[in-house]
Amino acid sequence: MSTVYIPMLSFTDAAKTALADTQLRRNLGKATQTIRTKRAEVVHEMEDWQGLREAGRAIKERTLRHLDHYLLELEQSVQRAGGHVHWARDAAEACQIVTRLVQQHGTSEVVKVKSMTTEEIGLNEALAEAQITAFETDLAELIIQLANEKSSHILVPAIHKNRSEIREIFLDNLAPEHVAGLTDVPADLARAARSHLRQKFLSAKVAISGANFAVAETGTVCVVESEGNGRMCLTLPPVLISVMGIEKLIPTWQDFEVFMQLLPRSSTGERMNPYTTFWTGVAASDGPQEFHLVLLDNGRINTLADEIGRQALNCIRCSACLNICPVYERTGGHAYNSVYPGPIGAILTPQLVGTEHAASLPFASSLCGACYEVCPVKINIPEVLVHLRAKVVRQHQKERRVHTYEYQEGVVMKALSYIFSNRRRYEAAQRLARIGQLPFVHGGKIDALPGKLAGWTTVRDLRPVPQQSFRDWWRKRQAQGGSTAEGVRS
Amino acid sequence: MSDVQQIGDARSTMLGQIRAALRDVPPTERPEDVPVARDYQQHSTAAREAIIEQFIEFTVDYKAIVHRVREAELAHEIALICQARKLSRLIVPDDLPEAWLAEIKERAEIDTRADSRTDPLSNENLDASDGVLTGCALAIAQTGTIILDSGAYQGRRAITLVPDYHLCVVFTDQIVGIVPEAIRALHPTIVQERRPLTFISGPSATSDIELNRVEGVHGPRTLEVIVVERDPAATS
Numbered sequence A: 001m002s003t004v005y006i007p008m009l010s011f012t013d014a015a016k017t018a019l020a021d022t023q024l025r026r027n028l029g030k031a032t033q034t035i036r037t038k039r040a041e042v043v044h045e046m047e048d049w050q051g052l053r054e055a056g057r058a059i060k061e062r063t064l065r066h067l068d069h070y071l072l073e074l075e076q077s078v079q080r081a082g083g084h085v086h087w088a089r090d091a092a093e094a095c096q097i098v099t100r101l102v103q104q105h106g107t108s109e110v111v112k113v114k115s116m117t118t119e120e121i122g123l124n125e126a127l128a129e130a131q132i133t134a135f136e137t138d139l140a141e142l143i144i145q146l147a148n149e150k151s152s153h154i155l156v157p158a159i160h161k162n163r164s165e166i167r168e169i170f171l172d173n174l175a176p177e178h179v180a181g182l183t184d185v186p187a188d189l190a191r192a193a194r195s196h197l198r199q200k201f202l203s204a205k206v207a208i209s210g211a212n213f214a215v216a217e218t219g220t221v222c223v224v225e226s227e228g229n230g231r232m233c234l235t236l237p238p239v240l241i242s243v244m245g246i247e248k249l250i251p252t253w254q255d256f257e258v259f260m261q262l263l264p265r266s267s268t269g270e271r272m273n274p275y276t277t278f279w280t281g282v283a284a285s286d287g288p289q290e291f292h293l294v295l296l297d298n299g300r301i302n303t304l305a306d307e308i309g310r311q312a313l314n315c316i317r318c319s320a321c322l323n324i325c326p327v328y329e330r331t332g333g334h335a336y337n338s339v340y341p342g343p344i345g346a347i348l349t350p351q352l353v354g355t356e357h358a359a360s361l362p363f364a365s366s367l368c369g370a371c372y373e374v375c376p377v378k379i380n381i382p383e384v385l386v387h388l389r390a391k392v393v394r395q396h397q398k399e400r401r402v403h404t405y406e407y408q409e410g411v412v413m414k415a416l417s418y419i420f421s422n423r424r425r426y427e428a429a430q431r432l433a434r435i436g437q438l439p440f441v442h443g444g445k446i447d448a449l450p451g452k453l454a455g456w457t458t459v460r461d462l463r464p465v466p467q468q469s470f471r472d473w474w475r476k477r478q479a480q481g482g483s484t485a486e487g488v489r490s
Numbered sequence B: 001m002s003d004v005q006q007i008g009d010a011r012s013t014m015l016g017q018i019r020a021a022l023r024d025v026p027p028t029e030r031p032e033d034v035p036v037a038r039d040y041q042q043h044s045t046a047a048r049e050a051i052i053e054q055f056i057e058f059t060v061d062y063k064a065i066v067h068r069v070r071e072a073e074l075a076h077e078i079a080l081i082c083q084a085r086k087l088s089r090l091i092v093p094d095d096l097p098e099a100w101l102a103e104i105k106e107r108a109e110i111d112t113r114a115d116s117r118t119d120p121l122s123n124e125n126l127d128a129s130d131g132v133l134t135g136c137a138l139a140i141a142q143t144g145t146i147i148l149d150s151g152a153y154q155g156r157r158a159i160t161l162v163p164d165y166h167l168c169v170v171f172t173d174q175i176v177g178i179v180p181e182a183i184r185a186l187h188p189t190i191v192q193e194r195r196p197l198t199f200i201s202g203p204s205a206t207s208d209i210e211l212n213r214v215e216g217v218h219g220p221r222t223l224e225v226i227v228v229e230r231d232p233a234a235t236s
């Protein structure tokens, strides 16, 4: 059985709670906007961006269609380079393997690099049960761990905390020598974390990490990071255990020339992230002398079996789709109640745990398509969403639990895809809507649609169709000799 | 169930399930039959000097301090920087050219400690130092990246990680224009020698606190780079 944190609340309930939290909304708004702007700037620098995206997609497709072949090649390469390979069908099995390895080295403390995969399998909790303390070493993870919470963003998990909250968490939880005279200036907060963690890095016997990529051809594993805690964990302790989802594979070393361009620019909006470590098994007298790679299924093979849903496994966890998503920007990661939030969470989590356990997630989107445009590996998120929605509805119909709004959405989606797929139909529909909507507009938004469509507005306030569409405006602007697309962005 | 059994079970179950999940893939299809168009830049078209200038600009952009000198001036530059930073305990890899340290050696106040794989300094020793001086394997202009491959003049990874300050020498002929050129050049290191690699782009940083970039969390908080024009006459 696979375990991912199964959404307990439905997305709609959790989103209502999150929307009421103004601090969270303010932080998220600022964060997503900052990253969005940075990303757009550095992506704009790259003339061959679309070529890179297509190559990234194609490499992932090649890998997934021949995953068995490449996994065996990876196993061989890692072993040849002096590493050990373990296979784990589910979370429990992976946790068991890691716990046993740690116990074999007779230590009760490990240092950890942020990894969504280890969060997905609940590794820290499993280690705690075996009386092993896992120290999270990313600043944000440290904050989250000390505050006893779950992360809300792939990349900036503590995006929902502001500096004075962080200061308080540190004052309450770190030893006095690390927080003497602590202010809420970010550099000061970082210094407290540095001093708190340094002794742990220098003395730890075992480190645990995830992996961004692993190369079948050479057995090279890679961790992309910013703070240097990754390098610390990957270099100093004598034993390294890395837990990796089986989809993180890439066939050849050369493929890094694509992903080392796509990932940093899409993720933090940098030309290159500050630190990336690549290691191939063990290196004599340099870094860990024992290396274990745990290959994790935990629902991935299920996802692979769905020909449309499979593309979710292309994901390189850059979080660009989160930052661009209007739904995510307003609700934050916690509303998704899963390790993988945002648009990617909406298509990945239901597939990993089964749509029957996360039925509301595929509906957490307005299908605006912005996520597809920014995705560096061209995952067609809207396509997978619609596909999964249909799956959920079919399931519910089978179980005679047809919820009006979900059922109607099936109808609406079919109509919408018919309309959206053709420009003339789309424009005609817009014109029609502008006239037809008048009776339902209240206070600048549509909050109650009539008849069969009422279910739609119980969970959404619709913005009325504007009097002038973007296309109309654009055409007029072009006709007036208006400026280029670049001018529009601001 | 024994460990060996469990591993065997998980492995064969997973491989079996993967093959079943991929039933839409024709059995005759080989991996290379799935087309991968590499329709992106493979070589930089910029002139040498433009590449060097871009490397400097982007490295500075990521908050590193950069100097540019001719090879004949290198030893002097190193000594000046160490003096300005008041470094008294400097770690160096044991294969670092003597010539680089010529001027430092004349200064009694700077104590250099050589680290080697056969005689490594302890982590505590590295932690107590003021900084480290190394060369590099390669650099990328387009991203402002320095690449260490544990090769010549670089030492093992820990020495460029634990100290709080890293002074790195980059020769202009080590700078490539774009990422694909670097990945290609590193292929033999990875395939034949399996040496670990570190890509460094500016000093360590976090944006975790309200997205303000803060330099220096765990790696060296200061990265200083000397870009060196090789002098055909000089011996190094």
Ligand code: SF4
Pocket: A266, A314, A315, A316, A317, A318, A319, A320, A321, A322, A344, A371, A374, A375, A376, A377, A378, A379
């Ligand atoms: S789905 Fe695409 S955009 Fe979203 S995190 Fe994954 S790779 Fe990035």
